[in-house]
Amino acid sequence: MGEQYGGDHQDFRDGEFNGPFIAKQVEYHQHGPGPTALDALPPKVGGFTGRSDQLGELLGAFDPAGGEAPGAVLVAAVSGLGGIGKTALAVEAAHKACDKGWFPGGVLFVNLHGYDDDRVTAEQALETLLRGLGTPPEHIPNGVDARAALYRSVLAARERDLGAVLVLADNASSAEQVRPLHPGGVRHRLLATSRSKLPQLGARLLPLGELSPKEAYDLLDRALRIAAPGDARVVDEGEAAAELGLLCGHLPLALQIAAALLVLDRDKPVAELVVELAESGDRLLHLDDGERSVRAAFDLSYRRLPAEQARLLRLLALAPGPEVTAEVVAVLDGADAAPVRVLDALCRAHLVERGSRRGRWRLHDLVRVFGVGVVEGDVGLWEEGEAARERVLEFYYRWADAADDRLRWLPGRPVPERFGDRAEALAWLDSERAGLVAAVQWAREERYAATAVLLSQRLGEYLDWRRFFDDKITVCGAAREVAHRAGNRVDEAIAWNSLGIALQETGRAGEAIDAHTRARDLHQAVEDHHGEAGAWGNLGSALWEAGRAMEAIDAHMRARDLFQAVGDRHAEARAWDNLGLALRQAGRAEEAIDAHTQARDLYQAVGDRHGEARGWNNLGGALWEAGRREEAVEACEKALEGLREFEDWYGAGRTLSNLALAHQHAARPAEARTAYLQSADAYTRANAPTEAAQARTRAEALTP
Incomplete structure (x- = not known):
């Protein structure tokens, strides 16, 4: 072939031609290396904190030592709610991996804008990545498949020449966007972030949840100190900072916005921002710093x-x-x-x-x-929502009413249909407890008031049984407020009565006395003698708790007489039992024995085996006070059988403590220690940690 000697002429002197030919001028250009974007990893997020476990898992996936192993992780996908910190974690992990020298071939970054209106397609993303790898635009073919093939080819060459490459595909909305970006080979890695889990990728899936309270606290503190190293508001107001983290849902984006609001106003106490968020009708309105908005982040997901x-x-x-x-x-x-x-x-x-x-x-x-x-x-959505809430409240009332019937059922009465037995009713109430308690709070809205108050009345027996007294105070407080506002004295009296029981059980005897007095007066005002009897009995128990034995005796006798007058033998049994306790407190043990015996016999007559067990327990206490020790032990053992049968663990714990005391007095320390430990276990099952701790302390005191 000829050789160019200069100018625009070609020299063909040494050429051999066996047919016609055409010569055209050809231009040759010397190019430098194509521009690349292999150092385009975004900077680390300032103030990044926490996520140590997730960071470790990502670095484990990146580690080239696992690249040749069977089932090696070539693709990882970090997913989570908008604002949860996916990109921050991915970028942090990428920087740490690069610092370890794992990706000498460089890092490619592409934002797929998966939740924007003009999201990036896989074909567009491949063009961006190929340009980042230095491929001239005119050499980039059309079509996803052709571009993906060239992309993998270029990466293979780069792997041979320089080493592994990390590809970070941020903010994907679907596997379709990410799948063609798989780099191929065994040393490259692809890391994707998305608000969806993307199980279709065959990737190591790493779902992100909210930060822990400690991580949220650290994020707030670090963000303020980055802006001003001496800003110690988070440390100085630790409780307020913890509450701020809670109000932000421990969501990194919300926490960062809250920190920015504090940075903008360095005189604002953390507690002041907490009050603003807590009292706002719309927290998301405040979680907006002009550039970032939690509502906007969620809206991107919602609109899709x-x-x-x-x-x-x-x-x-x-x-x-x-x-x-x-x-x-x-x-x-x-x-x-x-x-x-x-x-x-x-x-x-x-x-x-x-x-x-x-x-x-x-x-x-x-x-x-x-x-x-x-x-x-939206008016239409609001009405749809109100109808849904109405359905839920009615559902809760129907089922709670049926569960309450089962808990109160006695032999001889019609058998409730919805629940097969007591355990099944308790299991349903346990599973729905938080929702039931929250639904009662809807009583403050006129549309739901009547049904919510009825629901509150169906939860009393259950909340007492499980000893959820804080919940009961919440439930009764809402019901009392609504009934008072509506002028419904019967419902108000019922609420005061239930509230008083919960107050007494939480050690607030003075408030309980006031509550039961109000209930009694309301029942008297409407001439509800049965309700009045119940209020007298509860008032007596509160007076007994306060150590006012003589007043308690009078109240229980009034309750007993009223229940006798209305013919409620079951309630009369309870009144006799409570009267016996007051008599014991007053030092009248023999009269107490008679009262508890009456109670036990009445419970037996109406078929209330659980009540009978309580009667045996109280009778045992009175017999002990009277010095009849062997009879007392026998009574407690009978009580224990019935209490365990009904899984009344609080009652069982109390009876076992009584038995332990009896063994102590009889100089049987080993038996006493065993009974105390059994009592502690029963109290623990009854959600009574204070009593459980006391029983364990007494058991330890008897340890040889």
Whole structure:
């Protein structure tokens, strides 16, 4: 072939040509290395804190030592709610991996804008990555498949020449966006972030949850100190900072915005911001610093939801309690069964989370606030939501009423239909307790007041049984307030009575006396003699708790007489039992024995085996006071049989403590220690930690 000697001429003197030919001028250009974007990793997020476990898992996935192993992790996907800190974690992990020298070939970064209106397609993302690898635009083919093939080829060459590359694909909305970006080979790694879990990628899935309270505290403190190293407001106001973290749902974006608001106003105490958020009708209105907004972050996810998913998310935001069962989801939805497919889709999008156990669902606190805001902003959605809440409240009342019937059932009465036995009723109440208590608070809204008050009355027996007295105070307080406002003296009296029982059990005997006095007066005013009798009995118990034995005796005798007059033998048995306790307190042991014997016999007559067991226990105490020790032990042993049968662990704990005391007096320390330990276990099962600790202390004192 010829050789160019200069100018624009070609020299063909040594060429051999066997046919016609055409010569054209050709230009040759010397190019430098193509521009690349292999150092385009965004800077670390200032103030990044926590996530040590997740960071360790990502670095384990990046580690080149596992690259040749079977099942090596080539793709990892970090997913979570908008604002949960996915990008911050991914970038932090990428920087640490690069610092270790694991990706000498460089790092590629592409933002897929998966939740924007103009999200990046896989074809567009591949063009960006190929340009980042130095591929001239004119050499980039059209079509996803062709670009993906070239992309993998270029990466393979780079692996041979320089080493492994990390590809970080941020903010994906679907596996379709990410799958073509797989770099191929065994040394490269692909890390994707998304608000969806992307199980279709065959990737190591790393779902992110909210920060721990300690991590939230550290984030706030670090953010303030970055702006001003001497800013110690978080440390100085530790309790307020913890409350601020809670109000922000321990969500990194919300915490960062809260920190920015404090940075902007260095004179603002943390507690002042807490008050603003707590008292605001719309917390998300405050969680906006002009550039970042929690509501805007959630809205991006919400607007991409299909109609059925958006509707269910809104309804779940209106549910009572921190989490709901599948049953309640179905009621909210107005369907026969929970829409599991829709729930699973919302879970994949991290807008709904699985609850404390299978078949339960929850929303992040701020997602709930967002959902309520969406409903309140639209008249049609608001009415849909009110109808759903009405369905839930009616459902709760029907089932709580049936469960209460089962708990109060005695042989000879019609057998309740909804629950097969007492244990089944208790299990349902246990599973729905938080929702039931929250639903009673709807009583303050006129539309729900009547049903919510009825619901409160059906929870009293259960809350007493499980010793959830704080819940009972909450429930009765709401019912009393509503009944008083409506002028319903009967319902108000019932609420005062129930409230008094809870106050007494929590050691507030003075308040309990006042509550039962109010209940008694209200029942008297409407000439409700049965209700009045119950109020006298409860007043007597509160007086007994306060050590006012003579007044207690008088109150219990009034209760006994009224129950006799209205023919309620079951309630009369309870009055005799309580009277016996007051008589014992007054030092009248023989009279107490008679009273407890009357109570035991009446309980037997009406078929209340659990009441009978309580009667045996109290009779045992009176016999002990009278010096009849062997009879007392026999009575306690009979009581224990019945209390265990009904899983009355608090009563069993008390009886076992009595037995332990009897063994002590009889110089049987080993038996006494065993009984105290059994008592501690029973009290623990009864949600009575103070009594359990006392029983263990007494057992330890008897240790040889």
